[in-house]
Amino acid sequence: MRLISKYGLALVQMAFVLMIFSSCGTRKSMVYLQPDSTHINTVFEQYIPKIQKNDILTIAVTAADPKVTVPFNPLSSITTGGLTQAVDMALRPTYTVDAEGNIILPMLGKVxxxxLTRMQAIEKIRTELSQYIKDPGVNMxxxxxxxxxxxxxxRPGSFIIPTExxxxxxxxxxxxxxxxxxxxxxxxxxxxxxxxxxxxHLDLTKQETLNSPYYYLAQNDVIYVEPNKAQINNSKLGANTNIIISIAGLIITVISVLTR
Structure with missing residues (x-):
């Protein structure tokens, strides 16, 4: 009986060892951006995110004389001196891009x-502000x-990006x-x-991914990493592990009783 129990334990241990090794991948399937003859020519300027409908933009207008910016900054009357940058940004007015692709700014109306890229939108707003303010500044x-x-x-989840x-x-x-x-x-x-x-779909084991138009992300992008076959098989086994162990234990017990 002791011999059979030892064999049973050995079989269980061997099964777990096989599970561990089955989940291991080769170097070719694991290493990012493996060297090849690809010529890297990625330029961020080619893929700068564009403003979309329902985007929320924080916009602040500045000038040499802060008083002239008051009509364009609804919350500018709040004293922000000494506040952290995060709190200061939270106090600045925000504008939602509507279904027609417009924002409605004080004095300027629909824009x-x-x-547009962020910098293109900034330049457009600066141009329109110039009829009211000399050399205006726009922070967006x-x-x-x-x-x-x-x-x-x-650590799966959603992450807010401070820049685009x-x-x-x-x-x-x-x-x-x-x-x-x-x-x-x-x-x-x-x-x-x-x-x-x-x-x-992106193959991150190849350097050519660096040239993909999807290498740089846009707002609200979702990345999904698929599990390999070993992980899928392990999840199936994990759900039935207790049942398998119970059945194996019962079989060993029956065999040990019959062979006394």
Whole structure:
């Protein structure tokens, strides 16, 4: 009986060892951006995010004489001296891009900004402000620029980005990187533009991904890392582990009774 029990224990231990090794990948399937002959020509300026409908923009107007900016900054009468930058930004007025791609600014009325980059929108607003203010300054930021990272990563979730420049690798880094169970050759990117969603696939083991138009992310992008087959199989086994162990224990007990 002791011999059979030892064999039973050995079988269980061997099964767990096989499970561990089955989840390990090869170097080719694990390493990011493996060297090849790809010529890297990624330029962020080619893929700068454009303002979209429903974007929320924080806009502040400045000038040499702060008094002339009061009509354009609804909350400018609040004294922000000594406040942290985060609190100061929270006090600044925000504007939502409407269904027609416009924002409505004090004094200026409707200003069409959809399809413009942040810097293009700033220049457009500065031009229109020039009829009221000499040499106006405009500070604009996205207030809803976030990306979501889901699937086989250490810390899945949504992340607010302080600037509009972020790459897929940086987003994965914010999520704690992919686990060893994530498929690096088929990372899914979901993007929505003008209410239409599109799905794109990135192979992060190849350097050519650096040249992809989806290497730089846009607001509200969703990244999904698919689990490999070993992880899927492990999840199936994990759900039935207690049953399997119970059955194995029963079989060993029956055998030990019959062979006394």
């Amino acid at each position: 069409h900004v959809e399809g 930021n996205f207030n809803n620029f976030r990306v979501s990272v889901l699937g086989e990563v250490a 420049r972020i790459t897929v690798l940086e987003a994965l880094g914010m999520a704690g990187d992919m686990t060893i169970r994530g498929i690096r050759q088929n990372v899914t990117l979901i993007r929505e533009v003008d209410g239409k969603k599109s799905i794109h």
